[in-house]
Amino acid sequence: MKxxxxxxxxxxxxxxxCDFPSTAVWDQELLGDYLRALLQDLKASLPTWQDYTIYLGGGTPSILPPGLLEKLFSTLKDLLPHPLEFTFEANPESITREKLEVLAQAGVTRLSLGIQSFNDRHLKVLGRVHTAKEAREKAEMAREYFDNLNLDLIFSIPGQDLKTLKKDLDTTLSLAPQHISAYSLTLEGTTPLVRRTERGELIMPSEDQWLAMFLLISQELKGHGFRRYEISNFAVPGRECLHNLIYWENGEYLGIGSSAVSHLNGKRLFREREPKGYVDQVLKGKSPVVEKEVLPPWQKALETALVGLRTTRGIDPKAIEDRWGVERNRLSPILEELQAQGLLEQVGNRWRIPDELLPVANEIMAKILD
Ligand code: SF4
Structure with missing residues (x-):
């Protein structure tokens, strides 16, 4: 599957x-041009895959007006008629009943809603534009149209404690989604959040508080029938996100749009980062790919091991070595050494990070790189 x-x-x-490649500087003209470029780029790059997933992410795809969504979906139906999964990312402030109807009609099978928190104070700290009330209402509305709904949450927000996190989890569970992503807030780049914490206006939770929140999420979600299948992702069995599983297997994917990354035939391709630059390149008939990276086989194998260890399924070192043409038994000794230190466990032919060590998964991965 790709x-x-x-x-x-x-x-x-x-x-x-937010340190993601997204922008609040746009107008209707740019939206229209961007969509034209996106579809042109897709047509020019389209692989002949049989089994594929589609993921429309951002940014905020739900910002597109219904007319542009219809145009996008009608072309996608021609180009990619049979996806195994079709996810659309939406945010509460811009998803509407009208748009949900367009999505459901177009064959979107999975809606991912960027809730982040149901607490207005925390939403304000995050700089989100929606309110808790709007988040609840839109999640309820989305459930009328989709039986595969993901709610995105953020934890470890300045000012958050176990009580407010528990409330967020209770509200989330009361909305009966099939999938929940719970990401830890991180300080990245030069975002306003980074500057405010540097100035001492906001204080990030301590390591102990972070751990207590991480454990509370695991306990609550598992207690309500969710299975953790990746460090930050939980699903009702059978509702795991197929598209994201491709990333965690270091599989092949085509990324279209500004700043999108592809992983094809062992190469990684990077597209023009700025939306306007991307539109210019594509509409002038030029390739928007600005960089190609070819990693040596061992690097590929290591990369595959690292992303795979994020999942609770873990990795099969022999399968990884064979896939990338690395000599046998190069990866296993590294894993055995970490097992001897109690940092990895072996289940059959697969290796994984034990559940109780998932909070320190990053440190374990750093040891593999060492
Ligand atoms: S909605 Fe916020 S977090 Fe998501 S991409 Fe846009 S700016 Fe970034």
Whole structure:
């Protein structure tokens, strides 16, 4: 199975923690041009894959008006008629009943809603533009149209404690989604959140508080029938996100749109980062690919091991060595050494990070790189 990712980089406002390739600087003309370029680029790059997923992410894809969504979906139906999964990312402030109807009609099978928190104070700290009330209402509305709904949450927000996190989890569970992503807030780049914490206006939770929140999420979600299948992702069994599983297997995917990354035939391709630059390149008939990276086999094998260890399924070192043409038994000794230190466990022919060590997964991965 392979993945097709389409990037819509536009947002109503840049969130205070956001270091992703997205922008709040756009107008209707740019939206129209961007969509034209996106579809042109897709047509020119389209692989002949049989089994594929589609993921429309951002940015905020739900910012597109219903007319542009219809245009996008009608072309996608011609080009990619049989996706195994079709995910659309939406945010509460811009998803509407009218748009949900368009999505459902177009064959979107999975809606991912960027809730982040149901607490207005925390939403404000994050610089989100929606309110808790709007988040609840839109999640309820989305459930009327989709039986495969993901709610995105953020934890470890300045000012958050176990009580407010528990409330967020209770509200999330009461909305009966099939999938929940719970990401830790991180300080990246030079975002307003980074500057405010540097000035001492906001204080990030301590390591102990972070750990207590991480454990509370695991306990609550598992107690309500969710299975963790990746460090930050939980699903009702059978509702794991197929598209994201491709990334965690270091599989092949085509990324279309500004700043999109592809992984094809062992190469990584990077597209023009700025939306306007991307539109210019594509509409002038030029390739928007600005960089190609070819990693040596051992690097590929290591990369595959690292992303795979994020999943609870873990990795099969022999399969990884064979896939990238690395000599046998190069990866296993590294894993055995970490097992001797109690940092990895072996289940059959697969290796994984034990559940109780998932909070320190990054440190374990750093040891593999060492
Ligand atoms: S909505 Fe998402 S992509 Fe857009 S600014 Fe906020 S965090 Fe970034």
């Amino acid at each position: 993945g097709i990712y389409l990037h819509i980089p536009f947002c109503r406002k840049k969130c205070d923690y």
